[in-house]
Amino acid sequence: MxxxxxxxxxxxxxxxxxxxxxxxxxxxxxxxxxxxxxxxxxxSSESDFTQFDLFNETEEEIIIENDDTQTITYLRQKPKRQRLPADLPRTVIIHDIKDKICECCGHEMHAMGKDISEKLEFVPAKVEVIQHVRPKYACRHCEQNNTSVDIKQAPMPASP
Structure with a gap:
């Protein structure tokens, strides 16, 4: 066995x-x-020995001659936002204040101007301009009596 x-x-x-x-x-x-x-x-894959010749920058002296320089002066305009084209359809939304009574003297306030801001809005297959109008109000009675002139205006709606 x-x-x-x-x-x-x-x-x-x-x-x-x-x-x-x-x-x-x-x-x-x-x-x-x-x-x-x-x-x-x-x-360390970037340190491949075969790639040393790719960026072989030889050091050379660069001679800069200063006699061929010229001075250029000009005025540059500040960039301005272009207006939206007038032919686009517009929707006007007026943001007004509710209380048009002067808190100082109690007289009614008059409209003294308005701020208009435009926002281009793209609705699929339709482009239109939404125009937000915010009237400004001031009291004529306070203006004439040289007391404090408070200007009232509705706040700007939130925008993304």
Whole structure:
């Protein structure tokens, strides 16, 4: 019986040695793969020796001659926002105050002007200008008597 077991034990030992060889080969190949991945995609992938010639900037002295200079002076206009075209349809929304009585003297306030702001709004398949009008009010009685002139105006609606 020991004669039959001894060849089997030798075969098992040979198989273990083969498995150990394959494991070593697998680990070596896995390490080579990881190293290649790190070289290609790792942190230092930009320092490839083959790319040194791409940005080979030689240091040259640049001689600047100052005798061929000219001075140019000009006035620059401040950029202005262009008006929206007059042919666009407009929707006028008036933001008015409710209380038109002067808090100082109690007289009725008169309209002294208005602020107009326009916003271009795109409605699918339709473009129109929304015009917000905010009348300004002041008290004539306070103006004539040289007391404090309070100007009232509705607040500007929120805009994105």
């Amino acid at each position: 020991t004669d039959k077991i001894k060849p089997l034990l030798d075969t098992i030992d040979e198989l273990k040695a083969l498995v150990l060889q394959f494991e070593n080969k697998y680990n070596r190949l896995l390490e080579q793969f990881r190293l290649a991945q790190h070289q290609r995609f790792g942190k």
